[in-house]
Amino acid sequence: MKKRSSKKEGNSQYRMMILAGFIVIFTFLSILVILTMDALEESQPQEVLVRDPERIENGIHLRTGLKAGEGMEAVIRHCTPCHSASLVTQNRMDAAGWESTIRWMQETQNLWDLGEDHELVVRYLTREYPVESKGRRQALKNIEWYSLDGQNP
Ligand code: HEC
Structure with missing residues (x-):
């Protein structure tokens, strides 16, 4: 037991x-x-965006893909109601180019007058999406060319 x-x-x-x-x-x-x-x-980017739609990571505004910087909010306000911000981010222009693109949209696509934001928007676009000057080397200057005379008789 x-x-x-x-x-x-x-x-x-x-x-x-x-x-x-x-x-x-x-x-x-x-x-x-x-x-x-x-x-x-x-x-998951979607989840993050639902919780924080204005989140910026690595200098990029996640929701629109625009580069963070002064004037970005104005660009979001004026430039994303009609089309995706990628039309902006895919383009590279100088100040005159951005000016004329904006004027073209105002004249033909019903884009409104940007009012006091106009300068801010153009400055942002020209600063963040400038013409890329890479590619071809600068033209040579002040070169002393030597004469080929007499070398090819
Ligand atoms: C009222 C509507 C509207 C607003 C607001 C608007 N756009 Fe546009 N935008 C258009 C239309 C329409 C097109 C032509 C789209 C197409 O070609 O399919 C266009 C095209 C463009 C293009 C491409 C131009 C090209 O040569 O193909 C760029 C760049 C652009 N917009 C930038 C901007 C910027 C910067 C702003 C803010 C200042 C802006 N848009 C605000 C309507 C608008």
Whole structure:
């Protein structure tokens, strides 16, 4: 009889240990799942934008793709109601080019008068989306050309 009960005690201790083990593993896995879901949510741009539509990351306004800088809000206000901001970000122009694009839209596409924002908008566009001067090297200047006379008789 005595033997039996001690065997029973051993069994229930064993069960308690297994139960405790399960609880520890379960808690650990739950924390892992919660952390993973948080990380996933952060990494989905849509979720981030729903929570913070005006978020700027690495100098880019995520919702529109415009470069952050003075005048960006005015550009969002005036330049994104009709078409996507990518029409802006895909273009490179100097001040005269942006001026004439704006004038063209005002004359033919019902773009309104930008009023006191006009200068701000043109300055932003010219600063952030200028003509790219890369590509061809500068023309050579002040070169002393040598004469080929006499070399090709
Ligand atoms: C009232 C509507 C409207 C607003 C506001 C507007 N645009 Fe446009 N924009 C247009 C239309 C329409 C087009 C032509 C789209 C097409 O070609 O399909 C256009 C085209 C453009 C183009 C391309 C031009 C080309 O040569 O193809 C650029 C760049 C542009 N817009 C910039 C801007 C900027 C910068 C602003 C803010 C100052 C702005 N838009 C605000 C209507 C608008």
